[in-house]
Amino acid sequence: MATDLQIAALKIVSVNPATGEVLRELECAGEGVVEAAVARARAAQAAWAELGLRRRIEVLREFQGKLYEKKSEIAAAITREVGKPLVEALVTEVLVVLDAARFLIDNAWGLLRDEPVPHGNLVTKLKSGWLVREPHGVIGIISPWNYPFSIPATETLAALVAGNAVVLKPSELTPLVALELASLLHAAGVPRDVFQVVVGEGPAGAALLRSPIDKLVFTGSVPTGKRIAAAAAERLLPVVLELGGKDPMLVLDDADVDVASSAAVWGAFVNAGQACLSVERCYVHRSLYESFARACAEKTKQLRMGNGMDSYTDVGPMIQERQVRIVESHVEDAKARGARVLAGGTRLPELGVNFYAPTVLADVTQDMRIMREETFGPVLPVMACDNDDEAVRLANDSEYGLAASVWTRDRKRGERLARRIHAGTVMVNDVISCFGISEAPHGGVKASGVGRTHGRFGLDEMVRVKYLDMDRVPGMKKVWWHGYGESFRRQMEGFLDMQFARGLGTRMRGALRAAGVLNRKQL
Numbered sequence: 193m194a195t196d197l198q199i200a201a202l203k204i205v206s207v208n209p210a211t212g213e214v215l216r217e218l219e220c221a222g223e224g225v226v227e228a229a230v231a232r233a234r235a236a237q238a239a240w241a242e243l244g245l246r247r248r249i250e251v252l253r254e255f256q257g258k259l260y261e262k263k264s265e266i267a268a269a270i271t272r273e274v275g276k277p278l279v280e281a282l283v284t285e286v287l288v289v290l291d292a293a294r295f296l297i298d299n300a301w302g303l304l305r306d307e308p309v310p311h312g313n314l315v316t317k318l319k320s321g322w323l324v325r326e327p328h329g330v331i332g333i334i335s336p337w338n339y340p341f342s343i344p345a346t347e348t349l350a351a352l353v354a355g356n357a358v359v360l361k362p363s364e365l366t367p368l369v370a371l372e373l374a375s376l377l378h379a380a381g382v383p384r385d386v387f388q389v390v391v392g393e394g395p396a397g398a399a400l401l402r403s404p405i406d407k408l409v410f411t412g413s414v415p416t417g418k419r420i421a422a423a424a425a426e427r428l429l430p431v432v433l434e435l436g437g438k439d440p441m442l443v444l445d446d447a448d449v450d451v452a453s454s455a456a457v458w459g460a461f462v463n464a465g466q467a468c469l470s471v472e473r474c475y476v477h478r479s480l481y482e483s484f485a486r487a488c489a490e491k492t493k494q495l496r497m498g499n500g501m502d503s504y505t506d507v508g509p510m511i512q513e514r515q516v517r518i519v520e521s522h523v524e525d526a527k528a529r530g531a532r533v534l535a536g537g538t539r540l541p542e543l544g545v546n547f548y549a550p551t552v553l554a555d556v557t558q559d560m561r562i563m564r565e566e567t568f569g570p571v572l573p574v575m576a577c578d579n580d581d582e583a584v585r586l587a588n589d590s591e592y593g594l595a596a597s598v599w600t601r602d603r604k605r606g607e608r609l610a611r612r613i614h615a616g617t618v619m620v621n622d623v624i625s626c627f628g629i630s631e632a633p634h635g636g637v638k639a640s641g642v643g644r645t646h647g648r649f650g651l652d653e654m655v656r657v658k659y660l661d662m663d664r665v666p667g668m669k670k671v672w673w674h675g676y677g678e679s680f681r682r683q684m685e686g687f688l689d690m691q692f693a694r695g696l697g698t699r700m701r702g703a704l705r706a707a708g709v710l711n712r713k714q715l
């Protein structure tokens with residue numbers, strides 16, 4: 193019977209999606225290679241953890257310095273392999289990672305050091321308690337291609353500073369950017385076995401999942417995420433799942449049409465619409481609907497498409513033709529069911545096989561595929577709604593719950609609506625930038641995932657919390673130990689009365705009864 197690995201491609205080919213140029217061919221890691229990488233990571237992890245938090249923070253500072261020096265080179269490597277405009281690579285990838293390093297350098301000490309646990313219960317006052325945050329050991333990271341640097345790097349930095357070793361399986365479409373990350377980390381002082389990259393397709397990821405890692409952080413699509421969750425459940429492997437989205441944008445009747453339409457256009461077409469946080473559904477109050485849709489269409493028609501290396505390019509290619517076909521099928525379905533194409537709606541073969549024109553659709557309905565399935569491409573579907581309640585109902589009517597945005601001039605009203613939306617993040621008067629706020633947790637609800645990356649909660653995912661309890665009076669037997677009897681029962685009742693009875697008299701009588709416990713005979 194053929195195993196996953198026998199049927200896997202032996203080589204992966206990294207291709208520039210704008211030009212079709214082959215950038216490099218790489219050997220796929222087989223099961224044995226993945227297992228050996230995890231074994232080396234395990235062997236190296238103890239020394240990395242023993243290095244101590246302060247020293248690991250210093251290594252992060254080194255990494256940050258090296259990344260800053262090579263910022264343009266790294267951005268160019270990203271643009272070559274994914275196609276996004278160079279300035280987007282700088283801002284949404286390099287800057288995000290520089291700032292994630294800043295957050296960890298400034299906060300890891302405070303967030304990871306031992307923390308005292310004061311005891312409120314009288315009976316446990318003779319003990320001191322501590323929370324100790326220990327690394328899991330070896331963390332496996334499986335990442336997608338759309339943000340090939342910022343996603344694995346932000347997760348890796350948090351894992352490493354907490355004392356873990358990391359084995360990263362990047363997307364088969366973007367292995368070269370992952371190798372750039374490895375070079376930077378190694379140059380900064382992370383031992384080679386503490387951060388390793390294993391390249392390959394799905395089977396290499398599956399091999400990582402089967403290997404004896406201690407936790408897996410997965411970012412990718414819902415179907416793969418479900419497969420991973422099922423396999424992880426077999427061995428109770430803890431996982432973080434950062435999955436897809438279908439983020440709604442709610443434009444209320446008092447919104448600034450010019451600002452909100454620019455946001456919709458950027459939110460739908462940044463990275464050619466291939467962002468988990470892309471604006472994928474737009475619900476606009478009927479009073480603004482036509483003017484908003486028209487403004488979106490006009491702005492979309494001004495976008496310049498092309499190779500991301502050209503400074504004037506606003507929107508680059510999609511990652512591969514397969515992704516273009518999904519977009520095309522969603523747009524065709526919408527058109528066939530009555531949607532109006534206000535801009536785009538076609539491929540751009542004169543630019544290359546991976547180019548699809550940024551598309552604005554009006555008169556879409558909630559049951560169309562474009563409003564239900566993740567499109568992950570440059571399409572902005574706009575639909576009218578009649579009031580705030582309807583907008584919230586439509587926003588929540590989705591299997592996804594990654595992020596959402598509300599657009600209004602009234603902040604209080606925006607906040608009220610934001611609290612009613614089922615999502616991991618809701619922004620009032622902005623889109624997507626939450627991913628770049630290093631303090632903010634990133635992650636979804638419903639099918640959009642489990643767990644968080646980034647910020648304090650992202651760091652929490654990289655440690656096990658151990659509760660350390662130390663008795664202050666080691667020579668004393670605990671009053672609740674064996675040697676029970678009727679008087680002990682009465683003493684304990686008294687003890688409960690002393691602590692929890694409402695009336696002062698009952699409490700005092702309880703205290704007198706409980707006092708007898710001090711002379712109790714115990715085993």
Ligand code: NAD
Nearest residue numbers: 335336337362363393394397398412413416434435436468
């Ligand atoms: P994908 O699920 O196809 O692949 C993601 C990764 O999983 C790749 O490295 C792939 O090789 C690997 N993989 C595939 N099959 C596997 C298996 N059986 N076992 C283990 N690993 C396997 O996703 P993609 O196309 O690379 O990325 C796009 C998706 O990722 C979109 O749905 C997008 O919304 C989502 N995404 C989510 C976030 C987030 O933070 N929530 C961020 C970026 C992308």
